[in-house]
Amino acid sequence: MSDVFISKYRLVQDAKPHYVYTVEVLGNSVHQIVEKRYSAFHALHRELRKHFTTPAFPPKRVRCSQPKVLEQRRQGLEHYLQTMMKFGPSRAKIMNFLGVPDDGNRSEAANTVSHRPVFRVYLNSCLHPSHNKLPDIITEGVLSALYTH
Numbered sequence: 001m002s003d004v005f006i007s008k009y010r011l012v013q014d015a016k017p018h019y020v021y022t023v024e025v026l027g028n029s030v031h032q033i034v035e036k037r038y039s040a041f042h043a044l045h046r047e048l049r050k051h052f053t054t055p056a057f058p059p060k061r062v063r064c065s066q067p068k069v070l071e072q073r074r075q076g077l078e079h080y081l082q083t084m085m086k087f088g089p090s091r092a093k094i095m096n097f098l099g100v101p102d103d104g105n106r107s108e109a110a111n112t113v114s115h116r117p118v119f120r121v122y123l124n125s126c127l128h129p130s131h132n133k134l135p136d137i138i139t140e141g142v143l144s145a146l147y148t149h
Contacts, residue, residue: 002027002100004085006078009070019070021077025100034098041077044097052090055083 003026009019020035045057058076084090
């Protein structure tokens with residue numbers, strides 16, 4: 001499962017200056033950063049609302065580049081993406097929009113580890129001290145760190 005965040009925005013000084021929003025996708029096997037313009041998000045919204053019920057989309061404010069307005073728009077876009085990511089069919093469209101493979105649709109076989117585990121935790125190791133593979137000093141240190149002030 002991937003999480004999507006819009007971490008920041010920045011001004012791009014082209015022939016026609018505009019802002020881009022930095023989208024970070026964090027998942028099991030991916031950490032990707034993508035920059036998109038508001039107009040790209042708006043085009044995605046128009047496409048999604050043809051097929052799905054969508055949350056409110058942040059409005060476009062013409063010629064308003066105040067930091068407060070840009071931050072509100074960033075938060076609104078982030079909320080929009082996170083809400084739509086919770087719904088499977090729209091999730092795939094968003095991941096495609098961002099150019100990221102969708103880990104949420106992978107089969108269980110694809111999620112299995114192909115190598116031997118480096119460290120294995122036995123659930124009953126506290127109940128059966130003779131099966132505990134860790135030296136007592138490590139166990140005491142961890143317990144001390146967890147339960148003492």
